Amino acid sequence: MSNDWILDVLTDLQTFAQNNGMPRLSAELRNVARVAEIELIAPGQTAPHLLEQDRESAGRVYKSDGARGNAGRSH
Numbered sequence: 870m871s872n873d874w875i876l877d878v879l880t881d882l883q884t885f886a887q888n889n890g891m892p893r894l895s896a897e898l899r900n901v902a903r904v905a906e907i908e909l910i911a912p913g914q915t916a917p918h919l920l921e922q923d924r925e926s927a928g929r930v931y932k933s934d935g936a937r938g939n940a941g942r943s944h
């Protein structure tokens with residue numbers, strides 16, 4: 870698998886989030902890494918059981934804290 874680097878990037882991002890008080894982002898990145906790993910193993914197939922578990926809460930990570938747009942940052 871020549872695209873394994875993406876798993877390293879996701880792990881680094883998840884570790885950063887965990888170490889910097891971002892537990893929800895850390896959990897989301899952990900899920901994303903699992904989906905990426907599955908899709909790298911079986912291209913073209915999805916991991917519906919992983920994707921389905923957070924469907925109800927999708928998009929609420931930032932909104933639930935009252936932040937706006939890009940995590941509340943202004944550019």
